Every structure is written in structure tokens, then in C-alpha cells.
Amino acid sequence: MEEHMKITDTIIEQPVYGYKFPQNKEEILFLDIETTGLSPDASSLYMIGVMYFDTAAGSWHIKQFFADNYKSEAEILLAFLNILVNYNYLYHFNGKTFDIPYILNKFRKYNIKPDMYCSRIFNNTDTEYSIDILALIRPLKKLLSIKKATQTALEQWLGITRENKYNGEQLIPIYSQYMQYKFIAPSKATQLEKLLLLHNHDDIKHMLNICSILSYYGLFQDTCNITITGIKPGTGSYINIIYSHNITIPKNISITKQYPASKEKTIQIQDMKLELSSKHAILSVPLFYGNLKYFYPDYKNYYFIETEDTAVHKSLIHSSCKNYKKASVSTCYTKKEGLFIPSMEAWQADHDNIRFYITYHDKLCFYILPDGTADINNPFWNYFVKRQLILLL
Numbered sequence: 017m018e019e020h021m022k023i024t025d026t027i028i029e030q031p032v033y034g035y036k037f038p039q040n041k042e043e044i045l046f047l048d049i050e051t052t053g054l055s056p057d058a059s060s061l062y063m064i065g066v067m068y069f070d071t072a073a074g075s076w077h078i079k080q081f082f083a084d085n086y087k088s089e090a091e092i093l094l095a096f097l098n099i100l101v102n103y104n105y106l107y108h109f110n111g112k113t114f115d116i117p118y119i120l121n122k123f124r125k126y127n128i129k130p131d132m133y134c135s136r137i138f139n140n141t142d143t144e145y146s147i148d149i150l151a152l153i154r155p156l157k158k159l160l161s162i163k164k165a166t167q168t169a170l171e172q173w174l175g176i177t178r179e180n181k182y183n184g185e186q187l188i189p190i191y192s193q194y195m196q197y198k199f200i201a202p203s204k205a206t207q208l209e210k211l212l213l214l215h216n217h218d219d220i221k222h223m224l225n226i227c228s229i230l231s232y233y234g235l236f237q238d239t240c241n242i243t244i245t246g247i248k249p250g251t252g253s254y255i256n257i258i259y260s261h262n263i264t265i266p267k268n269i270s271i272t273k274q275y276p277a278s279k280e281k282t283i284q285i286q287d288m289k290l291e292l293s294s295k296h297a298i299l300s301v302p303l304f305y306g307n308l309k310y311f312y313p314d315y316k317n318y319y320f321i322e323t324e325d326t327a328v329h330k331s332l333i334h335s336s337c338k339n340y341k342k343a344s345v346s347t348c349y350t351k352k353e354g355l356f357i358p359s360m361e362a363w364q365a366d367h368d369n370i371r372f373y374i375t376y377h378d379k380l381c382f383y384i385l386p387d388g389t390a391d392i393n394n395p396f397w398n399y400f401v402k403r404q405l406i407l408l409l
Contacts, residue, residue, distance in 0.1 A: 020085030021092050024213060028067075028076050028221050032176060033228035033266035041069040045103035047096075048219045049115045050212065052188050056121035061089050062191055064096045064119075065216040067223070068103065078220055080213055086195070090126040093119065097130055106137050109167050109223055110150045153229055159408060160232065160269055167219065170226050174266055178222075180214045187215055228266040235263050235292065236409045242401060244392040250300050253286070255357065255389070257299040257401055268293040273408060275358055276379035283374055285358050288404065299401055304356045308372035308382055315348035326350050346376035356382035359400070360407035369396065 037044060046067035053059025062083040070077050079099070081092035096119075100106065108115050116138055123130065130138065140146035154165055162173055171178070182190070190208055197205035234240055246258035271290040278285070286302035312318055318327040320343040327348045333340060356372060359381050371381040386396050 020083065020088035021095070022082040022084050022209075023095070024078075024080045024082065026078050026217065027070075027073070028078055030075075031221075031224035031228070033174060033225045034264060035224070035227040035231055036264070037227070039105050042071050043104040044069065045100060045106055046220050046223055047106055047108045047111060047115060048216055048223070049118065050184060050187065050191075050216050051118060052191060054114070056118045056125075060086060061092065061118065061122055063212065063216050064092050065220045066096065066099055067220045068099070076221075076224065078217055080216060082209070082213065084198075089122060090128065093122055093126065093128055097128070097134055100134050100137065101131065105145055105147060107147045107149060107223065107227070109219070109226070110148065112146065112148045112151065116146070149223060149226055149230070152233075153226070155409065156229065156232055159236075159271060160229070167222070167226065170229065171222050174225055174228070176222060176225055178218055180211065180218055182211070182215055184215070187212055225266075231263055231265050232269075233409075235261060235265070235297075236405045238402065238406055240402065240405065242398065242405075244397045244401065245296075247390045247392060247397060253303045254289075254300045255303055257301065257397060258296070259299070259401055260296050262295075265292065265294055271408065273360070275360065278374045278378050278380045280374045280378075285380065288358075288360070290408070299404065301357055301404075303385065304358060304382060305354070306356070307351050307353045308356055308374060309349040309351055309376075310370055310372050311345070311349045311376060312343075315343045315345050318343040318348045320344070320347040349376075352384065355385045357385055357400070358382050360404050369399065 048065045049061060050063035050065075051059050051061050060083070063080060065078060065080045067076055067078045069075075081095045083089065083092055120138060122128075137145045143152065150165060150167075153162075153170065156162065157165055160173075163169065168178075168183070191212060194205050194208040194212065197208060241262045242259045243261075244257065244259050246256075248256045248258070250256040269290075269292045271292065273288045273290070275285045275288065283306075285304060288302070289300040291298045291300075312327060315327075317330050319330060319333050319340045320327050321340045323339045327343045327350060328340070352372065359371070361371070361381050369383055371383065373381055383396070383400065386394055388394060
């Protein structure tokens with residue numbers, strides 16, 4: 017059978033920003049396709065690009081299957097399947113929305129039936145085998161102040177600029193021109209072919225850089241390894257908690273986060289701030305001085321004494337007590353005056369540290385500032401920082 021596709025194989029330089037993949041690099045294949053439209057029924061697939069890691073060479077390779085003729089769709093699809101069968105994980109950018117459904121449609125058109133191994137990847141609905149980089153980055157947009165999550169916008173956020181300024185839509189008429197010039201102006205066709213290949217090449221190559229944005233997830237998970245290195249007073253009523261971490265990130269970031277509003281509208285808590293750089297960070301948390309409430313969990317065993325504004329266990333109630341009544345969930349509390357530190361946590365049980373609230377079932381909770389505040393070895397600080405980071409996502 018006459019072949020109507022061209023194959024290019026290039027070695028790329030190391031990415032600007034590294035990323036520690038949760039899978040072995042040798043088991044990963046990257047994918048990006050180029051088409052003449054969005055609808056697979058009304059457009060052509062003219063290129064499939066893949067990228068894989070060559071362990072022996074210690075470098076990433078990009079292989080591109082380019083349709084040199086409108087009849088070569090089936091050929092490039094089969095060529096892609098012949099490579100995919102050697103890998104366990106498929107990375108792509110918006111592939112679950114576009115690339116994979118498009119490819120599956122073309123499979124049906126040509127009666128191509130992927131084996132069970134490849135079908136498992138194509139039909140993967142979570143991120144176990146089919147990893148959509150865009151879908152993973154979207155939840156980080158607000159946290160990282162990323163306005164758009166297009167590939168171009170993410171590259172710009174990282175400070176990466178391309179020589180090739182075309183997008184996929186702009187290249188559609190260029191591919192049509194290429195097919196015309198093949199016969200009437202071969203030298204012009206060669207230049208257009210380079211342009212088409214370069215766009216796809218850069219799309220795949222920069223996926224490696226964009227993957228580095230996923231590194232931020234490691235900072236906001238319970239598995240993050242942090243070490244408190246200092247606790248110092250900040251400007252105004254803030255306390256600065258300085259810590260080191262073991263996650264390599266592509267870009268320093270500054271985050272400001274509002275605390276949940278209290279039901280008591282007269283009390284306003286300032287924002288929490290996080291200055292995050294490579295290996296080190298400063299978490300700036302406001303302090304609050306006043307009277308807060310600790311709510312006992314087993315309110316049925318307590319009485320509320322109105323004159324004392326506190327709840328007392330039933331075993332301590334005697335005949336001399338006055339103005340008491342069965343406690344309710346909202347009156348089963350004791351009050352404490354002191355200096356507190358707010359937390360992003362909502363109302364929930366905590367068996368390790370006592371939480372205080374302004375009012376019952378408030379969305380804002382507090383911890384009493386521990387004795388020896390500046391003691392970096394106090395386990396409270398490691399616990400507190402990790403809890404705040406987890407809750408930032």
C-alpha cells in the first residue's frame with residue numbers, strides 16, 4: 017500500500033521548568049493532534065504528534081505523523097496506535113474534550129478497533145491512565161491568579177515565548193495552501209510544512225513546561241513535607257510563620273486569602289497571606305484578641321447558667337445553682353479570653369487541638385496561641401500550617 021504520510025523524529029532540549037511525574041517517565045506518551053476543523057465529521061486529521069522519553073539517550077523525543085495527502089488519515093491513526101501500545105499513560109492538553117473524542121470518531125469511520133489495552137486509556141474517565149493537563153490546572157487558576165488556562169496563556173504565565181505565533185485555527189488555511197503548493201510551488205510547500213510541523217512540535221514540547229504548574233498541588237496536600245524554621249511578629253497584628261518545603265515550583269507566587277465570614281458581622285478578620293518561593297515560604301496570619309467560645313460536643317449532659325454565661329456538666333449542678341436550664345447545641349459552651357489565631361477550617365471535630373468560635377456553627381474557627389509562641393519545635397505549628405495549605409485549594 018502506498019503511504020501518504022511523512023514521519024519526523026526530533027530530540028528536544030530539556031524543559032525550562034522541571035516536573036517530577038507521579039509515573040515513570042518511560043511509561044508516558046504525550047499527544048497532540050492538528051485538524052482542519054472542530055467536527056470530525058466535517059474536517060480532516062492532518063497530523064498526530066507524540067512525545068516520549070528515551071531512557072538510553074536521556075532525552076525527550078517528538079515523533080510527528082503528517083498527512084501528506086488527504087487519504088492518509090487512517091495511516092497516521094494506525095501509526096499512533098502502534099506507538100501507544102508501548103505506554104501506560106497518555107498525557108494531553110484538553111484531550112478528553114477534543115483530541116481523544118476526535119480520534120475515536122475517526123477510528124469508527126475507518127473501522128479501526130483499538131485493542132483492550134489502548135481502549136482502557138481512551139475510555140479512562142478519571143486521571144489514572146489518561147491525564148488531561150488542562151483539567152488538572154483549572155482548579156489552580158484562582159489560587160495562582162491565572163486568568164486564562166489556554167496553552168498559550170499558561171506558557172505566557174510561565175514566561176515562555178514562542179517564535180511561532182500561529183494557533184491551530186490559523187493554521188487550517190495554511191494546510192490547505194500546503195496541499196495546493198505541493199504541485200505548483202514545491203519550495204513554498206516546504207516552508208508551509210515547516211510552519212505546520214513547528215506549531216505541533218511546540219505544542220507538545222511546552223506541555224512539559226506546563227506540567228510544572230502541577231507541582232503546586234504538592235504544596236497543598238497532606239503529604240507535603242514542611243519544616244518550620246521561624247516564627248516572628250509581622251506588621252500590625254500579624255504573625256509570620258516561615259517554613260521550608262521540598263517541592264520545586266516554576267514560579268514564586270503571592271496569595272491572599274479571605275477567611276470565611278463570621279455570623280457575628282461586627283467582627284472582621286484580616287486576610288491570610290502566603291509568599292511562596294522555591295524551597296521557602298512565609299505564611300502571614302492575623303491574630304485576634306478577645307473572648308471566644310469552646311462548644312462541648314455532648315450538650316445533653318450540660319446545663320447552661322445564664323448569669324455565668326457558660327455551660328456546666330450535669331454532675332456539677334447542685335441546689336445552690338440558679339438560673340440554669342438544659343443546654344442546647346448553641347449554648348453548650350465555655351468562654352476563654354486570650355490571643356487566638358484563626359483557621360480556614362469550617363466547623364468540624366478536632367481531637368488533637370481545641371477549637372474556639374465566635375458563635376455556634378460559625379464558618380470561622382480559632383486556636384489559642386500556644387505558650388512559647390516562637391518555639392519552632394512545637395508540633396502545633398507544623399500541624400497548623402499544613403492544615404491551612406490543604407484548605408487553600
